[in-house]
Amino acid sequence: MRTFAVTSILLPLLASFIPQASATALTTAVAANQRLCFHADADKKGEKIGFYFAVQSGGSFDIDFEVTAPDGKVLLEGKREKQGDYVFTANSVGEYTFCFENDMSTLTEKLIDFDIMVESEPRREAPLKPGQISDKTSALEESIYRLRNQLTGIQRTQKYFHTRENRGMSLVQDTFSRMFWYAVLETSAIIGMAVFQVYVVQMFFTSTGRRYKV
The missing domain is CATH 1.20.5 (Single alpha-helices involved in coiled-coils or other helix-helix interfaces)
Known part of the structure; x- marks a missing residue:
């Protein structure tokens, strides 16, 4: 009974320590001379946004990419990149745009795996009773x-x-x-x-x- 009581107290408490996150794992094809964009929303300032991509097939396995903030400011960009793994902090609330561009290829289609993750910082709340199971x-x-x-x-x-x-x-x-x-x-x-x-x-x-x- 004591173990069950401690567990019933710990589970809700530990759930508050785990960051709230929403992620999107996709595979998409970018045709030649095509620009393809995806969007993710940050509900509050300070959220962590993770962006991962890797070119799976097509040409020299490279792609141009660009990440822009809700105000239109370019946060990340790269030319002829084969893959990337980035994490940055959302300094403004709104819609962040992630674009892939295949302008360097006139005939070749590129197949890309990518993840976009928006993660809130963990909430560290004190136990219900000070000093209890700390x-x-x-x-x-x-x-x-x-x-x-x-x-x-x-x-x-x-x-x-x-x-x-x-x-x-x-x-x-x-x-x-x-x-x-x-x-x-x-x-x-x-x-x-x-x-x-x-x-x-x-x-x-x-x-x-x-x-x-x-």
Whole structure:
């Protein structure tokens, strides 16, 4: 009974230590010469906004990106970036815009994985009774944040291997396509050369076998 009572007190308390977060994990295709934008809202100042992206396939696996604040100020930008992982503080309330631009490619489509996360700072509230289970709360809070950091590291590792796998598969498919069309071109050249040789030999014997009357 004592364990149940302590647990019933700890769970609501620990829930207040965990940051409130909203995240969006998407995969999108950006066509050649296309600009594609996504939006995330910050409800209050001081919220942490995380932005991660990685080009999975297409061309040299690079893309242009831009992040703008609600007032139109450019917070982050990059040219021909393969991937990025950024965290910044929302200094103003409103809609933040995340854009990808594929202007450097005239034919190639780019496939991109990206995450947009808006996270509130944790609320550290005192226990209902001063001094009650404070030591246990501190230890559990530290364990929760340690586990959270470890899970974040695991997620980043999974995304890294996922990106490497997709890029490797894209390179394999591109190499296979080039080899296939090279084989088709080589076969066509051999067939064309054989037909030309037959035609030349036929013309040679036809011209030498002609008879002329005097």
